[in-house]
Amino acid sequence: MIQMCYIAFFVQELPNLRQNGTVTLDDDLAALWQDSQTLAPKVAVKAADGLLAINFSMNGVSASQVDAMLAQLDVDRPYLQRADGALIPIDDQLRRVSQALAKLRDQAKFSQGQLQVPAAQALAVRSALGQDAEFDAKFDAIANDLAHPEQFKVFGQRPVNADMRPYQQRGVQWLEMLNSHGFGGILADEMGLGKTLQMISFLNNHQDTTHTSLVVAPASLLYNWKAECEKFAPDLHVVVVDGNKTERKATIAAPADIWITSYNSVRNDIAQYANASLGYLVLDEAQFVKNGASKTNQALRKLHPINTFALSGTPIENRTDEIWAIFALVMPGFCQD
Template sequence: ARAWPDKPEQAEYLGNAAFHRLFLAPRQLKPLLVVKGSGIDWFSVSADWEQEGLKLTAADLQRLAAATSRFVKLPDAGWVELDTLAVQDAHEAMADLGVDELSAVPQKIGLEQAAHLDESGLKRFADSPEAKVLRQKLANFEGIPTVALPQSIKADLRPYQKDGFDFLCHLTEMRLGGILADDMGLGKTLQTLSWLAWLKGRNGRRPKPALVICPASVLHNWRREAERFTPHLDVLVLQSGAARHNLRKQIPRHDLIVTNYALLRRDLEDLQKFPFSAVILDEAQFIKNPTAQVTQSVKQLPADQRLALTGTPLENRLMDLWSITDFIQPGYLGTQEHFSQTYEPRAEGPDAVDAQRIARRRLSAKLRPLLLRRLKQQVAKDLPDRIEIRRDCELGEAQRKLYLAELRRSREQVLQTVAEKGLAKSKIHVLAALTRLRQICCHPQLVGNDSLSGKTDTLFELLEPLLEEGQKVLIFSQFVQMLRLLETECRTRQISTHMLTGETKERQVVVQNFQEDGNAAVFLLSLRAAGTGLNLTNASYVVLYDPWWNPAVEAQAIDRSHRIGQTRTVNAYRLIAPGTVEEKIWELQQRKAQAIADVLGEEGFAKSLSQTDLEYLFAED
């Protein structure tokens, strides 16, 4: 074919029918995309391959469906030349609809799959009465139906959150699983709880419970959010400890069951005995490995519907997405082998880039009915200036043992001191004991113990996706030694790190270095040293590693980022170890907010304590 244009002009050329068709009277074969018919919410489309005098068999059409090269040998018709530009254009058009090939067999497609097509997109289809009907339907198509929010929901959903709720309800009506892949901090939990409230009302008097599987760090967040936004839902939390074995008997009497990924592997056989209305995976990237035990376990849970929540549906490779999709809608993307061949083509040469681009478009369109993702910048107008989120940090096993031993020792010592001197004269002893317990919650190394820290692990779980996005993060702690431990760990992980404490001499230079750092970076800040006088508006994420005695000081820390000049929503995370003095101090803060509003630091906190508060802080529960 390359030499043919250079042939001698004077010679006479003879050949068989195929040679004649390819070279003597060349006619390129090209596909015609045809709308074949439509229904209320669907239409069908196929690729017609026609060339005068050429009869194509079913085997020929099947071979053409995936063909992209210029010359193709068909099983029955022999060699043909394709109009490669027309073929590529047709592949792109079908990819936009989520169709894998240029099939001659009509492919049925949901109307929402074509809702994004503009006039140039519609022109790719042959003009026909059916195509005109499709144009009219698309003009009248209003998208996913809106659903009235249940009156039992105690929250005002932002516009994009209401859209997310409608999307989840639509999935239920279509009997599909789904992936809610909104950016971190956009309220996936609230949208899901609203949907579960609707699901309970829809399923009548005997609704099945729903099961949420999440990381241990957000286990109790689900309970708290449900109590706040959907208090009519009865929530049962199954956490580590022997008590959960008896609690499982109560599953049918609750609306929402919450457990974590680590326990699921142990409890799978028991959980399989219960029918669930929905199984919901929070932080669904936990099942990104198709062969992992946790992935195999979640697929064995019986449920009417499956939902995955994740801010990072694609972490390292496309197969992550296959694994999550195969959980929510088994078989939807085919086998792993089919997925790799279709969406990760190994094409080489000049056509490779186009093949990969079309494959990505095809995958994006294929997932459109099941996946909803909104980025912060897309919904910025609906967001508040500041979002504050509590993140629970479970202590490691050795860390918890150390904590409990210190709690018992401190309790005995503090209560004896109070009995002898009275509460007013014992505040130094009380604060010293509380500080030591809080240090253990931060990291056992702060009290000279070599155990690992569950809180530090949770921090880096939180940081990983933020840094991958290129974000800058402020991390506050009141313990300078803790900041140094974090600095060492950040350096080990090759994270760009800056630090400011009371010992820092050139404060403004350090701040400027952070502000001008072109990489994703972490700024470690001492709560006392950096609480005032700094403006760090190029970071929109703040982590309070350990809770301070007074909420006003924490608010000042968050304000380092949330200042005039900040154009993005500030997301502030409070890391709290549940079941420890950290959580109890936080709860007392909520109750006594007014009492200590005008007094900063530990002195104000200590002055506000009663004997009952003291008993509560040092209780072993």
């Protein structure tokens, strides 16, 4: 291949010739070669609106040409070729950046040098790019909070009628940290360790007269949830949505801070909830929606709450696609198809 001949000439023959005398190249030949260091490949990561924007750029390469250059990095050869025909050897820095970006390109495609992934993948992005990227301050804040949720400062916390244990306080702190960045999550813990109390404390912190939060639970737990809310956060107006269709419709239409309903009922009433000003969506015993193809899971995806959290002692019982189905609700787009 003629390009390989040029590479051999510029990399091997030309340096030898210059060691033994003065070498003059005509303009056309000199234009065929560009030192890779002049490209100065740069990766910049910015966080905004729940997404990470990963930008890849090279000096002298327009945004419209960057994608083609990236595609060349997937080919097993020691050079890149610019649109004008100039050859650029792939040095260690460019190869390292290429390998880091390859891990991210499995999730999405670059468009004009930019790729977007969910912001919740901040730690994975930092691990993939390491020292080969520049991260903005908002990204650093997200990555630090995810790595050290115990350091997150919670402001405006409202008291509940309970002496919460340290691990329960940390659980609420973790929920608040996730919510501050627009992330949902799965609070997974053994039965009897206070997942309900932690979630009630979180909902109490976010009482909002313009939105109603929705707790979906197995039918046997509806009134237990109501009793726990009345015990720990009596200022919250909590109602159970049950009865026949007409009764449920009237309950949903009335003002409330929290609705509590069953998985069967929420599926049947999904159109009314979809038109409501939803606050937070809480999925208790979330293994009830572990089948992503089920009618209930599909119906819940039609809702647009401020954020969604799941509670479960068994987020995975048999297959990893069970946790995928739950994450499809709590953080749409976080897990790839």
